[in-house]
Amino acid sequence: MTYITYSHQHLQLKSIARLKQIYSEIGCTVEVSDKRCKDAWITAIANYQTSKIQKIAPDEQALAQAELDHFIADQAQAIAPELLRIVEISFDHHEYYAGNQLVASISHDDDLTQPWVVMVEGKEKFRANTYARCHRFIQWHHQDSTLSEPLPIQTQTPPTTENRIMAHIFNECQNYGFEILNDGIYHNGVKLGQVGCTDGNWWVILSCSGQQQYSNSVYDAMRSLSMVDVSCDSKSIFDEYFLEQPLEQLTGDKLQRLLEKAELVTP
Structure with missing residues (x-):
């Protein structure tokens, strides 16, 4: 030319x-x-x-x-990044491979709000409330080759004190058959009150008084809620939940609470 x-x-x-x-x-x-x-x-x-x-x-x-x-x-x-291959180890544990190399994994723990966790090179990379969000996180960052890059500290979501407090309250509500809603703790649609912890000090607010009272522990706070009278026949939640169960079905902890309430009378 x-x-x-x-x-x-x-x-x-x-x-x-x-x-x-x-x-x-x-x-x-x-x-x-x-x-x-x-x-x-x-x-x-x-x-x-x-x-x-x-x-x-x-x-x-x-x-x-x-x-x-x-x-x-x-x-x-x-x-272009190599397509990922997913290996299901168990229902709550999946591993992601690029070729023969393990690049990430998704597992499930006991966190109440964000139980699904993305792990990369043995370190927690991301948390979410669903498996699908963790899956998308891995795909997006693998495509732009940033999966192994360190995340800013503010974007990481390690377990917090608030999560541990909520876990304690949730477990005790399960023991009593209570329900946790946004504005408090309920039983059979009736609000009993609120339980929380501030600076390491547990407290309870009974719906009947509206006053915050300090408690020695989450167990004492929940026991106070169980004493709230919400029925017409003056039977407490404690009476309704525990006394309707046969004694042989009560655990040692529940039986101890029953004795403390002096509901069991011996001749």
């Missing part, structure tokens, strides 16, 4: 003597209309160079496009 060597602007800067020299160097065969005129030499040189420009034939253009497409595809394949 022959390209234009001199532009029109470039030729305008040349003298007639230099234009004659260029005319000879490129082998120009276009006749100069007026050899005394600079513009005539420029026109002859420009016309000659234009005539030598070869256009790419359609088949050559198609071949060049095919080569370009193939090159782009090769580059995309070279930088």
